[in-house]
Amino acid sequence: MISGNQIKFIRSLTRKKVRDEMGLFIAEGSTLVEDLLQSTFIFDHLYAVKDWLDVYAPVLQEKRIRHTEISQSQLERISQQVTPNKALAVLRKPDWKFNPDALSDKLSIALDTISDPGNMGTIIRVADWFGIQTILCTYDTTDCFSSKVVQASMGSIARVNIHCLDLKSVLSSLKIQLPVYGAVLNGKNVFSEKLTSHGIILIGNESQGISPGIRDCITHPLTIPSFAPETSHAESLNASVATAILAAEFRRQHTR
Secondary structure: OOOHHHHHHHHHOOOHHHHHHHOEEEEEOHHHHHHHHOOOOOEEEEEEOHHHHHHHHHHHHHHOOOEEEOOHHHHHHHOOOOOOOOEEEEEEOOOOOOOHHHHOOOEEEEEOOOOOHHHHHHHHHHHHHOOOOEEEEOOOOOOOOOHHHHHHHOOHHHOOEEEEOOHHHHHHHHOOOOOEEEEEEEEEEOOOOOOOOOEEEEEOEOOOEOOHHHHOOOOEEEEOOOOOOOOOOOOOOOHHHHHHHHHHHHHHHOOO
16 A cells, blocks of 8 residues: 555656655656566555566565565556556666776766757667766766656666766767767768767757757767758757767677
């Protein structure tokens, strides 16, 4: 049975300020929670309907995860989903430590003020798919622990380290030893450019692109050309789609 105070507290985690103060976030849905059970994330508490708990009771016992059986109507009261699905977990935010030296021989992603939670979650999922372990973000990039981002990441948030920092300062320092590939409209064709196996893929805001200060950190400007007729093509690509195309081309060139 869930108490009124617990319901109130879970609902409060929809606010970034509370998530930051408490060091907690929410993950919802049977598939997502199942995925996170296999991760190193620490569960603070799990709320689920009886048939779900009956299946996962051995795992919860083994991992010593506190859990509460709730009804479907109670799940609907604490859920942010239109159609709540069996389980909701409150987890502790991971303590990701940023080590710039660890990026020297790897491919990473940097995000300049990505504002759409769906884009952010999908970019995390893209990073996971292409074996990219680190994402760097400006402080004003949408919170990676909002429910919409966590949901869109489909569990990939447990396998990618995300750091919010002074991106301009960090890139200014890193570009001395690492190529910074910026996605811009007037860059070189990514499909004809020789790419390194390591470096940073820099993606800008959905509507404004890469901000002027951070644009100065780009060492290799890239663009994804349109193959549609010049008189008829989309104005631009979605940020997460652009990230996926660039990441795929980097991996393609260095996969044997």
